[in-house]
Amino acid sequence: LVHASIVSAVVSGGLSACGACLTLAAMAVNLWFRKVPYIRLSSPIVNTIIGLGCLLCHASCLIMTFNAYMGSQLGLCWSQLLCLITGYSCAFGGILAKTWRVHRIFTNKMRLTTIKDWHLCMVIAAILLMDAGLLLALGLLDSPALAVKRLSEQDMISDGAVVLHKLVVCQSSSEVLWKGLIIGMKAVFLLFGIFFAWETRTIHVEALNDSKVIGICVYNTTVMGLIGVVLEFALPIGSVDLRLVLLTCCINICSATTVLLVFGRKVGGQGVRWG
Template structure:
């Protein structure tokens, strides 16, 4: 350690500090005066480089969502797109957009309690509602395929567009009520300032004790804590429903209609990510950078995989077979192959064999 002489204590002047030439209070103490020994509390947030990287990824995701939304709109009259219901695709892209936007708000740099309270509320709405919209839409798509191809009842139920939308909004509505209750509880709960366990303490240049702190939305045992548990249990039940529908429709031979493989992959991946988010929310909240990497990385990963597994196969099919002539080539019985897929008003009509199967209705042939 290199030592530097800055002065001496003058015995003849009652041990007063006498500075060497060029030294003074300003050169010895950063603030210009000796410290009083009071510890310094520093409120920290995620590393700036991490925030920049995630902002870039979120921007790329938003751009991708908009591109898929535009393509879905421009080619909505083609067989490839209309078979999979453009309206549901719009909801999926909208949900993914909300999830990407939650990353921006959640990583917004701030050390003020009022701003942190706002972030704790709004970013939960963004990623929560976004996820519910996407996953609820996937369940509606799977339910539609199940009703068309696997329903053992010979008297087919009339399946209208609003039936599918009811599935989406029912799944989302229950989640919204839970998030609303959580938001009310959060508004009545002050964020906690806790020790940053990644870098709990240190010292300044003046040897002042420094304690590094981070904000967390709530403390263990608070009302928002238990409501978050309820929300995650609800999401877990949705995963189970998705697995059941995916299993029941796994043998459908029309790839562009059968989302079971994609949904199964999404279920497995989203289940893993949800477990990580649960661990982060309840165990690793005091590790500011670890939490940012895993929590917001999980949201970006989920939104990206949702878009990729749902829309990239459509884009590939649209490129290889714009007219949709090969969609039903895997069906051996020609009478069960689609004869048309066209837009009538706001409804997508799909004629399969003797029955008219539509996004708005499934009418048995007479």
């Protein structure tokens, strides 16, 4: 059976662990300084949800690494999928909700609009409910199962015997369809993010407005997402090490960049004193 090498597992796992530690540190600082006016105006609860989403994305990379190195297990396959989808929705959904609030407040000039943090949490919850419905449909209609793939590579040994390389994978009968549905739904969120960021581009309320950040996050997520999708469909299934390293790098870089953009500007903002 083919599995990932120890080198690729250490590289992927190490990057994922570093990203998770960075996220935990950023979340801790966000909660510790949550009463500082600059951070309080930026909804520390929603920031925590964003951090939790990035943490789940890093966790999905750790699970992917373990799965590739030890051999696929059905429970780990589901855990990886759940962490990645939920993590994306929490992270990007939180950014999207905050920018939607700015759009509603500053574009609705006819009446005073008050949007509290629980409204933003409801937006994130709605996105998570859509994810839950899609995952439930996948589990009921076309649940993934373990399958053994025979690879084309063959090695001859001295006595003339042939060694066949096989790979255990998790797959469903309509895997391409389900991947398309998941990617399509996330792409819709990206489009909404671009729209709200563009609509609020001229608003200058630094502690409240994340339109500039979401613009960079959308660009970062789009680029890394496109790279990840291309790698997912273009790389041969037998290229275990290459797939593992490149896919985990895409997810880890995207998540870590989001953490630095969302939390870094808050920690370096007005009113935060370390001494």
